[in-house]
Each structure stands twice: as C-alpha cells, then as structure tokens.
Amino acid sequence: MPDLRGVWPALLVGCAAHLGPPTEPPPKDEGVGATVARACWVEYARDVMPGKLAVAHRGQPEDQDSTQSGLLITGEGGTFLIDGGMAVDLAHEVEGVHGLPRYFLNRASKTWDRLQTPVEAVTSTGTDPASLTAALPTHGHFDHLGGLLDLPDVPVWMPEPEIEVARRSAAGEREGTTPNDAIGVLPRAVSLSMDGPGAWSWSSGHDLMGDGSVLVVPLPGHTPGSVGIRVALPDGREVFLVGDAVWLREGYEEREPKSWLASRFVDDDVDAAGVQVARLWALHQALPDVLILPAHDRRAWLEAFGSPGCVGDPPTPGPEPTTAPG
C-alpha cells in the first residue's frame, strides 16, 4: 500500500487553472514625479506562509516568512495608514463568525506572533496616532481592517464596493468582513472615489495626496473593493502594495494564482482574482524596477525597506485634516 499521505492536498493545491496573459496593453512607464515626504514600514505580526497554499503549480514550494504590516505615508495630502493588521481583541473579532472562517480566525490568534498594536506601531515612527488623516485598508479582511478598531477616531477610506461588503457583513447577509470589524468601522467609513487618475495599465483610481505621489487603483477579485496603492518613495523608487491579490511574489513572477484550495476559500471572485495576477505579471515584465509588495510576503517588505522603519523626512506637525475624498 503506497503512502498516500500528502497526495490529496497536493491534488487540491495543484489543480488550479493556468492563467493566460492579460488582455490589456502593457503598462506604460510614467516615471516618478512628486514623491511622498516619508514612508514607513510598520509591522504588527509575523507567521509562516505555506508555499503550497500560497502559489499554485509550484514545483518545489517553500514556506516563507509572512507578515501583517502597514505602510504609513506622509505627503501633501496628510498622513495615511495603509492596512491595520488584525484586531487587538481577537476574541471580540471572532464573535459572529461561523464555520471554517471561525476555525481559521481562532487558529490565526494562535499562529500569528503579534509584535505591536497599530497604536504602538504608529507611535514607534514618531507619529502621533491622533494626527492621522485617514486609514486606508487594502481590503476588508480581518488581518487588514481589524486593527483599525484600535484607532477609533481615524476615518477609514474605502471604495464603495468594500463598504457595501461591510454593510452586508454587519447585517449578517454575507461573510468577508467580520461582523464586529464592520460594525466598528462603518460609522467612520468614507467612500473613496475611483474616477481620478490611474497608474500604468489601470486607467482610473484615486490620487491620494493630490500630487500624483500616491495612486490608489482598483484590484477587484480577492474582494470586490480591493485596492492596490502605488507610492513614489522619497528616494525615487516606486512600490506597489497589492494587498492579497497575491500572497507571495512568486504569484506575479510566475503568473500563478493562489492554490485551488486557497482561491476558493479566500478569493471572492476567482476569475477576477486571476485577471489581477496576470496584470501584475505584465507590470513586472514591463517594469521590473517597480517593487510589487504583496501584503503578507515579508521578503518583499525587506527588499523595499531593509527593516521596519522609515525612509524620508522625520515627521513634522501634520497638516490640517483634509475634507472627505471627492
């Protein structure tokens, strides 16, 4: 009797469809104009990402260091925190979550090694959390939105499709955003329009700072209102934080989606998620100097920042709070 342990998961993770190339024209190299004054990598928690689960079709998948991190950026338009990590009170967060999602949330509370809360992380950069203009999650899953419950006075800017997911989660109509995250964030949620300038092959988006240094573009698939955020760093490099569009950089390097099992469990629209992976691959092919930053791939954060910390000017007294994004 052959030892079949490990075969069924290999089948499950290995039978995702191969992605075709994107249908859009290749991304244009627009160059870097205005840059942010300061950008900081703040790290909330660490874990290990199973390579087999994160990327389909890999010959020798290796586990990789995984992170829950945020990007704190200061520019002409204010100071913004991109992603907040998981909730400080995970027991509260898991209330109202059922079935497999509840199992994985409970598991996350044991496997993720928390380093600091969002308040501690922001403060560690010399930034007063009260000075934040807004928080902007790449999407509404617990490990990006939940930590923002720790910053209850900070407006949360999200595209309308992601706010709608939160509304339906709060009403018990669907899963995606955990109900208590949705209930905690909805009163201060502000709709982020996506009819401004885009970046590369993304034709529309939102100019966060008003000077082109930070462009938010829609990446629907993982969730309906997922976004990617292109940031021109003070030193002239460009990073593109892509949330969970891919979990590891092999996704865009090899044009591979998440494993079949992971895609079905975590991606809201598997086909749309595949389209985004193909577009990221095309961007990487055309402009390899752009640092594409999967939210959980710690290697990519290390490549961009070296270690948790900041590039650019030290913080100065923040600008007056801006009005809601139009």
Ligand SMILES: [Zn+2]
């Ligand atoms: Zn995530």
